Amino acid sequence: MSENLGMVSKITQKRISELLKQDKRIDGRGLNDYRELKVEAGLIERAAGSALVTLGKTKVMVGVKIETGTPYPDTPDNGVLTVNVELVPLASPKFEPGPPKEDAIELARVVDRGIRESQALDLKKLCIVSGKKVFIIFVDIYALDFDGNLFDASTLASIAALKNAKMKDYVIKKDGELEYKANDISLPLQNYPVAISTAKIDDKLVVDPSLGEEIAADAAITVAIGKKGNICAIQKRKVGTFSVDEIIQIINLSKQKAKEIGAMFLKG
Amino acid sequence: MIERRQFVTPGELLAEGDYNSGENTYRENKKIYASKTGLANFVRNNVYVVALSGCYIPVVGDLVIGNVVDMRLGVWLVDINAPYISVLFASEAVDRSFNSRREEMTKYLTIGDVVLAKIISFDRTKDPTLTIREPGLGKIPLGHIIDITPTKVPRLIGRRGSMINLIKRETNCQITVGRNGRILINCAKLESEALATKAINLIEQDAHTTGLTDRINKLIKKEKKESSIHAK
Amino acid sequence: MPNKKGVEKLINKKGRRIDGRKFDELRPIKIDVGVLNKANGSAYIEWGKNKILVGVYGPREVHPRHLSKYDKALFRSRYHMAPFSVAERKSPAPSRREHELSKVIRECLEPTIFTELFPRTSIDVFIEVLQAEGGTRCAGITATSVALADAGIPIKDLVVACASGKIDGKIVLDLSDIEDQKGEADMPVAIIPRTGEITLLQMDGIFTQDEFEKALQISIEGCKKINAIQREAIKNKYLVEKASIEPEPEETVNEA
DSSP, X not given: OOGGGOOOOHHHHHHHHHHHHTTOOTTSOOTTOOOOEEEEEOOOTTSSEEEXXXXXXXXXXXXXXXXXXXXXXXXXXXXXXXXXXXXXXXXXXXXXXXXXXXXXXXXXXXXXXXXXHTTOBOGGGXXXXXXXXXXXXXXXXXXXXXXXXXXXXXHHHHHHHHHHOEEEEEEEOTTSOEEEEEEEEEOOBOOOOEEEEEEEETTXXXXXXXXXXHHHOSEEEEEEEOGGGOEEEEEEEXXXXXOHHHHHHHHHHHHHHHHHHHHHHTOO | OOOXXXXXXXXXXXEESSOEEOTTEEEETTEEEESSSEEEEEEXXXXXXXXXXXXXXXXXXXXXXXXXXXXXXXXXXXXXXXXXXXXXXXXXXXXXXXXXTTSOGGGTOOTTOEEEEEEEEEEXXXXXXXXXXXXXXXXXXXXXXXXXXXXXXXHHHOGGGHHHHHHHHHHTOEEEEOTTSEEEEEOSSHXXXXXXXXXXXXXXXXXXXXXXXXXXXXXXXXXXXXXXXXXX | OOOTTOOSOSBOTTSOBTTXXXXXOOXXXXXXXXXXXXSSEEEEEEETXXXXXXXXEEEEEOSSGGGOOSSSOEEEEEEXXXXXXXXXXXXXXXOHHHHHHHHHHHHHHXXXXXXXXXXXXXXXXXXXXXXXXXXXXXXXXXXXXXXXXXXXXXXXXXXXXXXXXXXXXXXXXXXXXXXXXXXXXXXXXXXXXXXXEEEEEOOEEOOOHHHHHHHHHHHHHHHHHHHHHHHHHHHHHHOSSOOOOOOOOSSOOOOO
């Protein structure tokens, strides 16, 4: 994210660099180690679906709401997906109340692209009456405790919440009104993208940067990986640069990590 | 009257009658109540609470570890983990007269630097001011900083320095304790540093319990034994 | 929904409420203390199906600076509902209701805080309602005073809140969402338990004076029960294992 995250002192920066020279990280992890990850789904009964992801000391909650509304004119046969991020001020002394700023909007858009471009949700199946009435899926991302790498935590929590979501089964009547049945159905999910972020500090690449590493990093990149290891979204961040070789290396690592995390938390 | 070392929460009655209201307590009529969570205690007529959490409030003479966060003409602004940003005037940082209009301040200190400093003034109306013009004070060149709850610093130091000296002796680390809850560790070996960090974290976690010195001793002995087995 | 036919009766023949409670019975309440890392103090409360997270920052530098007060800390609170916390998705922009609640919550808690000890600073409270089921302001207030204690901010007492109201002509404690909507009156009350002072009182609906007095009475009784839960929650953070306590060092040396 941007420069507004606070700072790390020079001696901490120096320490991060010294340790990286020996391929070690400030919190004891190896370069390719992800922090401990926990996914709890269904905590918010009032939401259609919900998930709380704990990634080290970072905590993100996502709630999914399902409503009906009108489709976008250019996609009359598609349901609508809306991803919104609130960096709520209890998560960090740096977050302030008020409408989402640059950082929150970038985060929301990167998560949105991961879901949208991987066609995780089959939006066609969320159409009720072409051009008139469709289901709107709200994915509200709530950062609760911020210790770095909101991108991965938010994407994982979003997919887990979509997977957890239930709605009443329905039939579409002739007049386009919905008649709900007693049983529940799941959302039409067909892909489970996983976002993996990597930071570059002094020409070393570290996966899942903590807050200190995110601040110390020259550049960072988030890669969302979908089915069959396909790349479905990329966002390079911060003012530093990557070489092509580094990018290829990051993509290979991201594919591997995404597979592991997907197998652990999103399958079955 | 409460028992000694009783766990109390804000609003609980501590004493009634002829007592003085000490730290983290308040008096209403003839009764003394806790204003913070902690361990209540009394020495003679003085009733007080040893708080288990809370921010650092500067006290003149305290040694603190601060981060330089901003600069103005002739002053550095230093974050000392307190509700107030502290001020380091150039005259308290440089040994000779210093003309901040002519000389480059960043030559001495710049944003991101960490300093070991002493508080020389503070009151309700003015932000704390610092000095680094004393032996041992000044810019910290390297090391590992860990943060603990400032109210637990006395526990880390221990009676006449017993706890901190134990950790220093057993780990061979240089450890500097800032009253503001910032601890600087310098070690030749990463393993020793990790051990010292572990010990300090245990003190932070268990500051309110008994037998802590024993447990720290055991922790260090056990870890040292294990690492020597690994070394073979 | 407890009653599929649409609610006609809020109290059944046996005198039980829709969720099975007696007239003066609280919903289950659980409080966890110190759940967040970055905040200086925090608390999470589950009260019935209400789920609320509170974070406290401060005392800290005031932003923007011109709001700072020379003789005491500026106390601010923000009550905010997550978009997914209610049946219909709520816009994340604060509504008029949220602005009002932020204000009454601030005014309810401030008299217990020793703000005069921290001139020129701010103490900021953020209340995030993750799920709402009626009575969120009371649950938010109850959790906030616990979070203030967790932050080590000196306070006179733990403020505690609980609503009472009238449903089907009966005075009851701690209204759920449906009871609030279908009932005749709702009255959130917050007290400073040590002194019994009332620090928040709101009411909407119709009460006779007798009903009002009875409602106030059961709210205060409810508050006292909840106050015990608050104190227990704080204790649990520190005394998970029943460890006895060692005297603090009498004399300490500043180490360099």
